[in-house]
Amino acid sequence: GLFINTLPVIASPRAEQTVADWVQQVQAKNLALREHEHTPLYDIQRWARNSGEALFDTILVFENYPVSEALQRAPDGLVFSDLRNQEQAHYPLTLVVEANEVLSVRF
Structure with a gap:
């Protein structure tokens, strides 16, 4: 199977943004998180102190x-x-x- 990992990203488009601008912004955030791409979601959730709440x-x-x-x-x-x-x-x-x-x- 595929080996994938998911990193939560806060991506709230602004009303004045075009879709293209927003997608580029999300892509830039995702690239900035690459150094953490091997971090399991359960660690991220623990660090966020969400105690059972969904990260996204x-x-x-x-x-x-x-x-x-x-x-x-x-x-x-x-x-x-x-x-x-x-x-x-x-x-x-x-x-x-x-x-x-x-x-x-x-x-």
């Missing part, structure tokens, strides 16, 4: 793994077709962005 209620997933390229390397005789995936998150808002031939957004 919204999740943004950016998927850019080239699935079709990985499947093309499948052993001879093994064929994959009509691939779909279904993710289930337990957050009030989950936004999934996939970067394939066409950029797609699901929520």
Whole structure:
């Protein structure tokens, strides 16, 4: 499976911001947190002293793994077709962005 980690980021867009500006701001915050990317969420929650409260209620997933390229390397005789995936998150808002031939957004 994939090895991923999630870092909570406070991302409150201002009314005058464009979507592009807000996404760039979130990306910059995320890059600044890279030195902490191996920190487990339970440590972050403990440090935040939230004692059982959720760290976040919204999740943004950016998927850019080239699935079709990985499947093309499948052993001879093994064929994959009509691939779909279904993710289930337990957050009030989950936004999934996939970067394939066409950029797609699901929520």
